[in-house]
Amino acid sequence: MSDVISFGTDGWRAIIAEDFTFANVEKVAYAMGMYVRNTYHRNGAAKVPLLVGYDTRFMADRFALRCAQTLITMGIPAKVVERDVPTPCIAHATQHEPTAGALQFTASHNPPEYCGIKYIPHFAGPATDDITAQIVSHLNDKPDDFHVDDVEVPRFDPTAPYLASLKELIDFKKISGARLRIGYDALYSTSRGYLDKMLKEAGVNVTVLHDWRDPLFGGGMPEPKYQYLQDLVKTVRAEKLDAGLATDGDADRFAAIDEGGNYLSPNHLLCLLTRHLVKNHGKKGPVVRTVATTHLLDRLCQMYGLDYVETAVGFKYVGEQMRLLNGLIGGEESGGVTVMGHIPEKDGIMANLLLVEMMAYEGKSISAIWQDMVKEAGLELIYRRADLKLTMRTQKGLMDRLRESPMTSLAGLPVTEVGRKDGLKLYLDHHNWVLIRPSGTEPLVRLYFEGTNVEQVEKVMADFNQQVDKILAEFDSKPVMEAAARH
Structure with missing residues (x-):
């Protein structure tokens, strides 16, 4: 069994x-x-x-x-x-x-x-x-x-002990003076009565959605992605709120909507929170990210004089390094974040509270803070996700071939380095990179792309797909490439 x-x-x-x-x-x-x-x-x-x-x-x-x-x-x-x-x-x-x-x-x-x-x-x-x-x-x-x-x-x-720990970590006095208006979508999750309660106690005007138990999650998914947050997007726009917050089913992941109803990916939020901890709290320490997480974080580390550590995908690797190194912040592209002084486990409630604290400190909207950060970094990166649907046998054949003979260029950009920490990571010129990871448990190969502009990233994706098609033609297998997310 x-x-x-x-x-x-x-x-x-x-x-x-x-x-x-x-x-x-x-x-x-x-x-x-x-x-x-x-x-x-x-x-x-x-x-x-x-x-x-x-x-x-x-x-x-x-x-x-x-x-x-x-x-x-x-x-x-x-x-x-x-x-x-x-x-x-x-x-x-x-x-x-x-x-x-x-x-x-x-x-x-x-x-x-x-x-x-x-x-x-x-x-x-x-x-x-x-x-x-x-x-x-x-x-x-x-x-x-x-x-x-x-x-x-x-x-x-x-x-009670958990909430007390958050009160020690988050500056609720600062939040209280900001007079923020926040939307919160509990997505029928366990975070109801936690995040909303703490914000209300701090004087935040909170509009709450889906704060009751529903094992069917309203017919959707308990995942804080854009397609499942449409009620929150509409509420933020209709009520002209400062931001919208959400957590997943067990409240360990988070997401946010800016004042215009635009989705902010975990990659965006991880960078914003890193900047906040350094700029507004004066904190220092190693930054921990997975191999699939945005390299904009690396640029911030370079700016702030911080070391960064890259791990395999999975928060167990991030959490372990946070414990060993006393890291400043650790995160992953799928929405898991923890910070120095907190538990080495991803926490969507804490992350959302820290985001509200950031807005209170800055006295600006999330979109304005993002633009400030991009200007300071002198860099903005475009991130894309996709999946290749393949049989487990074909998946193995493709990965074996790519490991033996990695691609040497994509869309005219030479491959300057090949990483093998988790799957295969191809580093290209001009901040472009591609990560290919087999699922292991599903008939999928997960693909991650990042670069400096949409056109370049899409060219890299197209060339990658063509080269993969040629390899798979030898296996007599046709892949189905599906966009997984746009970050």
Whole structure:
């Protein structure tokens, strides 16, 4: 059965009632219990509890309860949250008191038919590969005759300590004096009653959308991308608000809309927040980004005299470097951000609050602040995403060929360097680059492009597609290239 349970970059996710069943949840819970027993409870150590949380997804609360009962039956102390909670909130709870970490039942921004389990160790960041490997090694350990007892499970509420930590991190006094008018789309997520509450307490006039639990997410996706934020865009424009904010299903990712109703990508926001921390707070430290994140961040680091570290895709790598280096800010192009002095886990609530704080400090709109930053940097980069739909076999063949013989030029620009940290990254002249990454779990090759102007980026994309077509013709396979996002 363990072949059905596959841990990706952020835990195990599967379709409810197909692979995500009570039986498989018990298997994962048992494996988790074995890991806790061998790691936290060995050699007579105190039996610290494993925390269990869940988001607003269908049956997530029931799955969380069964998980906790499995652990307690094994002799592993466990307790469950009183209501659905944001992932960063329960992550914070792992270091608020001695714990063996937390299991969060969430599929984050995936479609509503999915649920998932994510393990957050006691250091409040994503589990690293070595930890995940140890858990996976126990997936077949649950005995056939093991029976989960219908025991009473202790409950707890991690909200107050988490909110207190945000009040220490964010300058709410500054926000209070700015008289901002903000739109907030909860997207039916766990962030309702967190982000909106803190902004209202600071005197912000908040217009709230979709702040109730709906396991179907209003027929859309709990993902803060432009196509799912149309109600927020309309509200910002109609009510002439200063900005619109949003989080994903478990509130660990974020997005924003400027005063004109224009979508601001995570790449934009990561750069703005980096500038804010340096300019308005005088902070210094290494900046951590993934291999797929904008290189405009590199230019800012050069301007401010900061080191930067590039990691593989996945916030577990960003979080690990933030812990090891005491980084200033760490982020990824998909919307995950954390900062110095906070947990090494992505936090969409914190990131949105920091964005509002930035507006209060600057006394300007987000679009005006962006233009200031671009002028200071002397550079603006265009970012594009696309996916190649290929069979797993063809995907492997393409990547093998590209690794053996990388492209030497694209749209007349020579390839000056080839990076192999995660997939294949082709560095071109004039700030252009291309990243090719196989999905690993889906029949997709993920493509990332960045350059100094739209025309050049589109030429690079077109030439790349032509060269890939020639390679795939040898495999008798025709790819489907789809635009994934425009950042």
